[in-house]
Structures are given as structure tokens and as C-alpha cells.
Amino acid sequence: MSKDHRKIGAEMSLFSKSEGVGPGLVLLHPNGAILRYLLEQFSQGAHILNDYQWVYTPHIGRAELWKTSGHLEHYKESMYNPVNIDGEEYYLKPMNCPFHFTVYNSEIRSYRDLPMRIAEIGTVYRYELSGTLNGLTRVRGFTQDDAHIICTPEQVEREVIFALKFSLYVLRAFGLTEFKPYVSTKPEGKSIGSEELWDMATEVLKKAVVSSGLEYEIDEGGGAFYGPKIDLKLYDSLGREWQCSTIQFDFNLPERFQMKYVGSDGKNHTPYVIHRALFGSVERFLALLIEHYQGDFPLWLAPVQFAVIPIAPAHNEYGRKLEISLKKMGLRVKTDDSGINMKEKIRYFELKKVPYMLIAGDKEIKQNTFSVRSRKHGNLGMMDIHSFQDFIREDLEQGKPKYIAAEE
Ligand SMILES: [Zn+2]
Known part of the structure; x- marks a missing residue:
């Protein structure tokens, strides 16, 4: 439902x-x-x-303005009470x-x-x-x-x-x-x-x-x-x-x-x-x-697009560097560098419906990569930042509205 x-x-x-x-x-x-x-x-x-x-x-205007517009005559019950400024009434x-x-x-x-x-x-x-x-x-x-x-x-x-x-x-x-x-x-x-x-x-x-x-x-x-x-x-x-x-x-x-x-x-x-x-x-x-x-926004609209998950505190520094690299590409990223275990971190970001989780431990750091977990497609294996950038390009455009001149 x-x-x-x-x-x-x-x-x-x-x-x-x-x-x-x-x-x-x-x-x-x-x-x-x-x-x-x-x-x-x-x-x-x-x-x-x-x-x-x-x-x-502005957010407020003189009572006179709302008299001219007829709002005080026809719409007053939907308006907040006025505030007094320099002895004059102003309405929101x-x-x-x-x-x-x-x-x-x-x-x-x-x-x-x-x-x-x-x-x-x-x-x-x-x-x-x-x-x-x-x-x-x-x-x-x-x-x-x-x-x-x-x-x-x-x-x-x-x-x-x-x-x-x-x-x-x-x-x-x-x-x-x-x-x-x-x-x-x-x-x-x-x-x-x-x-x-x-x-x-x-x-x-x-x-x-x-x-x-x-x-x-x-x-x-x-x-x-x-x-x-x-x-x-x-x-x-x-x-x-x-x-x-x-x-x-x-x-x-x-x-x-x-x-x-x-x-x-x-x-x-x-x-x-x-x-x-x-x-x-x-x-x-x-x-x-x-x-x-249902909160599963397309990637361009997702409030947090990428979650970086260092497996243990020893991997936090690598995770934060990854976050900075992604942010420099204009992406919205959050790193969980708390001490809680990886499974809990994953559960948390699943609840927040984050489209991609990037997980890094010893193995990944050694190869200068991270493991990619997609909300839609599950585990996608290890990628480095360049191959990941290529990989998400299309996804970022998916469902993103293009400006058009509606008149044409
Ligand atoms: Zn209007």
C-alpha cells in the first residue's frame, strides 16, 4: 500500500x-x-x-493596499490579524x-x-x-x-x-x-x-x-x-x-x-x-x-544522492576524501564516520532511501576504489571514482526535467 x-x-x-x-x-x-x-x-x-x-x-503590506485590492472586504477571515508599525496596520x-x-x-x-x-x-x-x-x-x-x-x-x-x-x-x-x-x-x-x-x-x-x-x-x-x-x-x-x-x-x-x-x-x-x-x-x-x-526520488532530485560508508574508523579519512571529491562534482553526499557497524549504517541509509552507497574498507582503499551498492540494482562491485562518474552520468539525467519554451 x-x-x-x-x-x-x-x-x-x-x-x-x-x-x-x-x-x-x-x-x-x-x-x-x-x-x-x-x-x-x-x-x-x-x-x-x-x-x-x-x-x-515583501511579506507584508499596508491595510490600505488590501482595501484597494478588496481583500479586507472579501477575504479578511482568511487573513492573519494585522501588525502595527508606526501606528499603522500592516497585513501578512x-x-x-x-x-x-x-x-x-x-x-x-x-x-x-x-x-x-x-x-x-x-x-x-x-x-x-x-x-x-x-x-x-x-x-x-x-x-x-x-x-x-x-x-x-x-x-x-x-x-x-x-x-x-x-x-x-x-x-x-x-x-x-x-x-x-x-x-x-x-x-x-x-x-x-x-x-x-x-x-x-x-x-x-x-x-x-x-x-x-x-x-x-x-x-x-x-x-x-x-x-x-x-x-x-x-x-x-x-x-x-x-x-x-x-x-x-x-x-x-x-x-x-x-x-x-x-x-x-x-x-x-x-x-x-x-x-x-x-x-x-x-x-x-x-x-x-x-x-x-514514495520517497524514491530520481537521482537528480534525491536529497542525499550518495552515502559514503567507511567500514571501520580506520577508513574514515579515505571516506571523507571521497566525499570531498564527489562534492566537487556538484553531488550531494553524506559520510557516516560514526563508530557503528556497517550493517547498521546501510540500514540507516536504506531508510533514508539514498540511491547509492559507496562502501570502503581495506581492500577498496588498497586499490583506490569503493564498492557500489545501488538502491535499484543491488551490489555493483568495485569502481574507482572515474568509472563511477561515467557510470552515474546517465542516471543523473534520468527524469530530470528539461527547460523548454512552452510557447513553441
Ligand atoms: Zn493573483
Whole structure:
């Protein structure tokens, strides 16, 4: 039976939570932090290649900003209480949007600047009910690979298709191929934007899903009050659905932030805005990835790729030198130079699901080699560092996502 990411996370020392820190707040341990680093590195590279402009924005902003965005009116119950700075209230950000729009508004934009795709890996804080908190999948502080696409009405269809293609590429790059697209339509009651606008946007979303060769389900009335959206939902080890990628129209914020661009007619126009996240939440994506691989990550992603095991303390120095040689090749290595016996060391690294163990005793040292034990293939015999380097080259590339220009 497949395991829950919380169990694997504890066994592999990937993350924990602490009552002392607070409910729903995740501590990524070194092994989990490496995973997040690799995800983010991939994400940032792919975004820049695909003509997104990278930004960094603060974690808090003035109450006024959240009044402008409408968050204090519509979203306050999901926000943490404000902090007081110099007699003014500041809120922790539940979303990155207002900051990205402020970047957009910092200069006069022309139709020639559009589409402008502003991206950030931004950590947001939302007050989720304590009963709903779960591992890495529902937390109170999480990190979005967030972006806002600001474009002209003529560009919007192409941008939605491009964003969906990009998110499918990212999910598939990590081997996640089981997901369900939902198109969420206009909610009952209060909403912003004309009927025609909603119809047009909903059609654009449906068309994008179909043009990607997928079938969608309709989430009737499941759109936000400000526009319809596409959600890609993935499954966890228990078969539960979790929303990951999302692409959302916004008929509300361009007006609220008075966003403008100068059109080819020389007049000011209001641009279209699309919110989108591909992993969705990096923490949630990590949870699904842990469960997808059951902790047996491909070599490029494994938190510790190689364990060096000196058989006895007399072999420790040789082991440490081997570790340094491997680290100089950019590999992630741990040496166990404790006094415990070899079998226990092997058991420990098996539990941590380390792909390769390199074992060195008298025989190996004499020949300037080490014995290689692969998690997948068992004992592979003795190798020297050069033959080992050749041997793992292919394995290191296995399953490693390549950056592509999704637009092409
Ligand atoms: Zn947004």
C-alpha cells in the first residue's frame, strides 16, 4: 500500500511541524529544503526562458493596499490579524497580486510592453481552520509559483493557452500525468463583470483545455466572484483530489488598481489580468511528489544522492576524501564516520532511501576504489571514482526535467 507523505516525510527527515511554532506552519528540514530548492530552481529557469519577468516582493503590506485590492472586504477571515508599525496596520500577504500590480503601475505601460508576465515564488499566509490542516497539503504558510499576466483583450486567448500548456509541461516534467482539469463558471449571487465578459472568458478557458487535448469537467458556479478559472487537480496516495495549477481571469483588480496601458490609438485602456500558478503551492506539490515517488526520488532530485560508508574508523579519512571529491562534482553526499557497524549504517541509509552507497574498507582503499551498492540494482562491485562518474552520468539525467519554451 502506498504511504502518506507525512509518514515518508518523517522517515526521510524532510519536514516537521511544531506546536511551539504554530499550527499549519511547516519547517522544511535540510532534506526537504533541497527538494524545494530544486523545484524552485527548475521553476525559475523555466519561467525566465518563457518570457516571464521575475520579481521579489515583501511579506507584508499596508491595510490600505488590501482595501484597494478588496481583500479586507472579501477575504479578511482568511487573513492573519494585522501588525502595527508606526501606528499603522500592516497585513501578512494572503496573495501576491497587489504587489505585482504595484510593480506594473510603477511605470507607464504601452501596448508594446504587453503581454507582461510578472512572476515570483512568493510565500503567502492564510488562516485555514485548524481541523482542515494536513501535512504539506493544507498549511497556513505556503509558497506559490505565482504569476500575473497582464495583456490586451486581443492577447488573452493566446495567453490562456500558453499558461495552460506551461502548467501541463511542469506537471508532466515531474512525472505527474494523472490530473483532472476543471473549468469553474460564474458563481450565484455577487459577481463582477458583464454576462458577455463571463461567457467570453469561460469559452476561452474551455477552448484552451480542449486545444491541449484534454477533457474538462465543469465546476458549475465554482468561479471566483471576479472571474472564471481552470483548476488542475491531482490525486494523493488516498485518491483525494488537490488543486494544484490554476489559471484565473480577473475582471475586478485591473479596475481597483486603476491599471492602464497606452493603446496604439494613444489612449488609455484597461488591460486584462490572469492570475496563474503552476505547482500551485510548492509545499502541496512537494507532498504529491513525495507520494508519487514514495520517497524514491530520481537521482537528480534525491536529497542525499550518495552515502559514503567507511567500514571501520580506520577508513574514515579515505571516506571523507571521497566525499570531498564527489562534492566537487556538484553531488550531494553524506559520510557516516560514526563508530557503528556497517550493517547498521546501510540500514540507516536504506531508510533514508539514498540511491547509492559507496562502501570502503581495506581492500577498496588498497586499490583506490569503493564498492557500489545501488538502491535499484543491488551490489555493483568495485569502481574507482572515474568509472563511477561515467557510470552515474546517465542516471543523473534520468527524469530530470528539461527547460523548454512552452510557447513553441
Ligand atoms: Zn493573483
